[in-house]
Amino acid sequence: MGKAIVRLKDIADKTGFSTNTVSLALRESPRIPAPTRVLIQQAAAELHYLPNQIAKSLVSRQTMTIGLVLTDITNPTLTHAAQAIELALAARGYGTLFATSNNTLEEEIRTVEMFRSRQVDGMLIYPTSHRQLDHIRPLRRANYPVVLLVADPDAGIDAVCVDERRGAWKAVRHLIEMGHRRIGLVDSAARHGNSEKREGYLKALTEAGLDYDSKLAADPSGHTSKHGSAGMDELMSRKTGATAVFCTNDSLAIGALDWCRRHGVAVPRDMAIMGFDDIEYAAFAGVPLSSVRYATREVSEMAVERLMELIAAKDALPQARVSLIDPDLIIRDSTRLGA
Amino acid sequence: MGKAIVRLKDIADKTGFSTNTVSLALRESPRIPAPTRVLIQQAAAELHYLPNQIAKSLVSRQTMTIGLVLTDITNPTLTHAAQAIELALAARGYGTLFATSNNTLEEEIRTVEMFRSRQVDGMLIYPTSHRQLDHIRPLRRANYPVVLLVADPDAGIDAVCVDERRGAWKAVRHLIEMGHRRIGLVDSAARHGNSEKREGYLKALTEAGLDYDSKLAADPSGHTSKHGSAGMDELMSRKTGATAVFCTNDSLAIGALDWCRRHGVAVPRDMAIMGFDDIEYAAFAGVPLSSVRYATREVSEMAVERLMELIAAKDALPQARVSLIDPDLIIRDSTRLGA
């Protein structure tokens, strides 16, 4: 770890005060008179002193570090969130330790343990599965500050997240309003047990008096554009008569768009396509993509704020609260009939 | 930090051994006979013991944590790299602390100090500017393991990165081979003093006997698609007669592509466009985008491997080495004349 590190003791030796006096002076304690304080601080600066946070953490019992568990940082949405979260935490003096669970529960559990072992002051988690939270509940019970970034309202754990159900419902309702009756669903989250978007889809169908046809749902094994294309393949080979498709994220949708281009299916004339997340590239896809947008920055900021509240609450966490942010539709050419 | 944490002492009290015996047993010391070891390990498991890494770090003088400094995680390329790095580090038992410098030198310096204060065992850095490394050199001189993820070959600091100069040179040479003589450059990195891609561009021009015309270079204030579009605007308003444009990353190129679509400029017939990084969406842009690709995963893996070597070297770091990875061209419709 590099060469001899400068410690309080070194400043003490240099100035002739005791280590404790130095410690107090550097922390602006009123118990040390101003002239002494200045003297010590100058000596510290000359020696290029940097406090050892590890030692500090051991005694103060807080590390000023938050653990961020992501499923997969490749997803542009998570990426934006991670950035916004790091920013919000840094502004409050917290460091961000991050790890990806690779969408497996096992790794998620390992990650959470690793973070605990490193004594993070709290965690922000994108759980792999929104339902299997049994490894997280004990944490909350032990008064450990945890905020989820996707969740069920009835999870019993604090969460700040987008209302995916409502977003999906809005998206599908829009497709229905555009006159579509046979609406496909390309959903890569289902296999992780995350059914919010699918529920929104079903709700919109039901409200419009449309039947759900399981042939209209594809369930590709990942969430990249390649998978979106594969999902389209699966869907279209079934000859379901679909005239619109709702993809649960924009990467999938962009892949679906590409499938249409390669198969001579005109978008939106022959097929309307709707995404979710409104990533930067949605607007620049072959056909500009309609999508569901939400304020990543605000969500992240709120989640961090909530985490801070929990940390401040010490050993009496308040009742768990789930905040759902209502997303908005962004309509572009991929679903605009006149286009 | 949650409720009463289980310490070695608690296991000691429960089993009747001393804390030190417990510590040794949990670390599989041969000094403790197997039956005792098992007994102690069972007790630890029952109490749900998790070692306190902070305390461990204080005495072992290593935190098993690496600091990762990114300029801006929004960039899909950095994102991929971050993911690959986290994976490679986790595989070696290291945690990843990350922070973004927001492309300012000041924040980069603060971040590096913060990491040092947290006693990270080493750092991986995407420097904001490839030239201003004066805050990093002292680290190396103090035997602090640091590996850069972009750099000059003569930086005097270890680095593992893509050979951007060569990538740009290949890209521009390709455009020249396609018959272009007036080739624009949209480069958002120049303002940070990172001129590798521009140098590659110039080298290709020179080799082909083409003059450089400064009117052909645009320097937008950011690296998103919006900025790419703005860069095109700037370039085209100058009536330079450009028939091709090299954009220093894919987001810019996708923005440029969009500018062409909106202004009725046919790609590649009236204008060829070339990107850099080959992000997922390059293939799915309005016109599939030609780009420069490199193996992110391998680069990250190599960088981590190098960092491990430096860490293992203790207080006698080997001569700094810079490894440049040679990227490949991916030709798609945006530069293919026949398309």
Next chain:
DNA sequence: CCAGCAAGTATTAGCGCTAAACTCGGACAC
């Protein structure tokens, strides 16, 4: 004129852990 107090500083203990030094009771050799 000295108890009482405050200001300024030093000493001590301890966070949870590890490494080094130490103890103690056999077994064994001669």
Next chain:
DNA sequence: GTGTCCGAGTTTAGCGCTAATACTTGCTGG
């Protein structure tokens, strides 16, 4: 029988820091 060695632990010290307590002065007031 006694010195030596070994196995199976225990005790002690210390990582760099903070918090609590202790100790000096010099002063004030009754």
